[in-house]
Amino acid sequence: MSRRQRPGYTRRGLTVVLGLLLLWVGLAGCSSKYIPGIGSPSSPSGTPPSPKGKGGTYKPYTVLGQTYYPLGSAEGYSETGVASWYGPDFHGKKTANGEWYDMYQMTAAHRILPMNTRLLVRNLENGRTAEVRVNDRGPFVNNRVIDLSYAAADMLGVVGPGTARVYLQTIPGERIQYVGPFYVQYGAFVVQENARRLRDKLVARGFPGTRITMGELGGTTYWRVQIGAFSSLPEAEANRLRLSKESPDCFVIAD
Template structure:
């Protein structure tokens, strides 16, 4: 009976803290959720989770049902690889209990997954940019179709997913054997295909962005005929979405960047850009400053 009650409490925590029942809004995160008003400025310097062998919590390894769907946690410790959409959760859940019974810290490198063992570790790669992080799985969720993992705020920041709210990722479990041998740290990066934002399907609330210096977008609309370098922070199908991001950026960067963000309509998309800059190196340096100040990752655009 005690165990049954414990499992019920843990399952309830998974539903509430595991980010499966709230409706997402235009900003890309859960209703009433989001980043802190003044987040730390050193989020990119927070290190990956350090994998170590931990005992799986028995209460979190039993099959469970949420929103009419049954989930069966993995218990065999075999390699696991999954491709899908990642989202993130922030201040609304900060300080609440996770399904693992721990306290959720939006500034720790953790994540929620429906079936990976609790606790365990996983490598998460963003194919759009080739960036990878390592997180500790200590929560259950997400429970909405199309999403396979919910990242902590800082983990999403390091992958450049704060602006978009969600994005395509590859999730690979780090097994106990890999931890023992240290092979997870020695393995070569997962082969990924890096796509330019201009080739991606536009969405109303999605920011198509990559790491500064990684993805390069070329837009042929320069009136002078001389290519110019810009920082790009997103490409939207709706002008209002782009305008909202412009307003947010300009409020945050006025003290560190004299150039203002603006909307550049091209090819049925509304791109949020800052520039032009005199050189690629100048743009890269500005992108780093802006990322440190806002947590928003940019890509380079030539037009």
């Protein structure tokens, strides 16, 4: 995880306590992918919604004695280097372009790329890829090239090790097309037996493909109950909407 500073911001030495909401939502897991914008894990209570970005600034800025000159265009840009990630300490705080940082969205910080640039990031150590949008500045430590949101780092397999060598390039046209099978994560539990009870109830209700997967966060094991499998994203989203009436924080993942 990156120890970083933003223009105009300094990190406070806060102890982050994961609330009950995170216990319920859990993580999509290393073998699964978040589907950005499709019922992604909600922000903690009290976090204001993200306003429209201000488009960022192209003016030079100075951090830790180093002056950076943002590019006027991202066309044809590519770069190889070390990626890190940032999460709870900045969740709900403003990014460099005026948005509220949401660690569950597919965003990233870059020192010089224009705000709202879309990037395809490939983890050179495991081959995973993710699409992110630049909405912040950084990282400003150890010659790292990009600071990923928690969701992006999780998709790329960077959360555990904290850093990874990546290749990034701008995306001029089509968005990434996610392939299934798809699941709706209904809930997550610390006690495995509670997850089993919920799975059995969902199977009895007509969801025979409901499964339990294991994940870890901060040294704690979570048992995630996921309904599926669905062959298409629209089918998974339709079921998520149906289930959200009883489980508001459920979200779609792709295996």
